[in-house]
Amino acid sequence: MEFHHLRTFVAVAEEGNLSRAAERLNLSLPAVSAHVKSLEEELGVSLFNRSARGMEPTGAARRLCETARDALSRAQDLFAQARSLRGEAAGDIVLSRNTDPEFLRLPRMLAVLGREHPRSLVHVDCCDSYNVAQTLKAGRVHAGFAYGCFDDEPQLTALPLGMACVRVVGPPAWRERLEQAAVSDLAAMPWVWFHERCPFVLMARDLLAEEGTPxxxxxxxxxxxxxxxxxxxxxxxxxxxxxxARPDNPGRELAVWPGGALGIPINLVALTKRLHEPEVKAALDAAAEAWGLDRAARAASEGTVRGNAPDTAPEAGGEACGA
Incomplete structure (x- = not known):
């Protein structure tokens, strides 16, 4: 019994049409028909009734289809485990970023992936920090950059990359006003606020909490x-x-409140149950190298560290987090 015969059988059963199954599998119509016929001969049962509506699975086919799906899933698991044992990432590696690539050291990370896994193809999408967990659980990405803490997410493993420096900023014309401002003065001024689930919301609320009013x-x-x-x-x-707040271009600086800086962890996050997959491991290892993490911090890529950035993680050195 051939693996591709089972795959064709499941596709025809799910599509109910030879042409759609052929398009889905990127095969010719005669090839799909030949696969079905060969499998019927080998199994000794009729799998489909041909009608004006298309290919109607027989009772035997409906029972066998679940077993075929399970066999295909197990075969895919076998291939994934074999790739993991080889340490090879040969397919797509899908990442998400929550801020600009230079800050996340993506160019360095992609250079490492290109060197260590030349047969892989990296895709990078944008995703806010507060949506990373949902995106990972949906299986849409292998790993995602995010700010904040993940101690309350047992399904996720966070590789701590560093601590970002965040400042209270205001319009340039408010510079003198901010230099003399207390927290009570900040609370009385208007704010450009954040999405409710953004990790910056908690930081801002903690800063202004003593005033008692939003x-x-x-x-x-x-x-x-x-x-x-x-x-x-x-x-x-x-x-x-x-x-x-203090860009390289003179004249574009914002006013910065001198009352102190706030810190927030920077992480590359992945599903714990997928850490053995070569694509996930490759992404975490490449990020660790790009960020210059020592061996203890890089242990997170094996699923042994979860949550906040450790004391050994590098600071962002003026490269701090976005929304």
Missing amino acids: PRTAAVINDEDTIRSLVASGMGLSLLREDM
């Missing part, structure tokens, strides 16, 4: 570039990465 919200934004633009235009205060 800040006056001028806008709710989940994009750091937009936040920066609105703050620069005079709309209000916000939290931003320190490098975005």
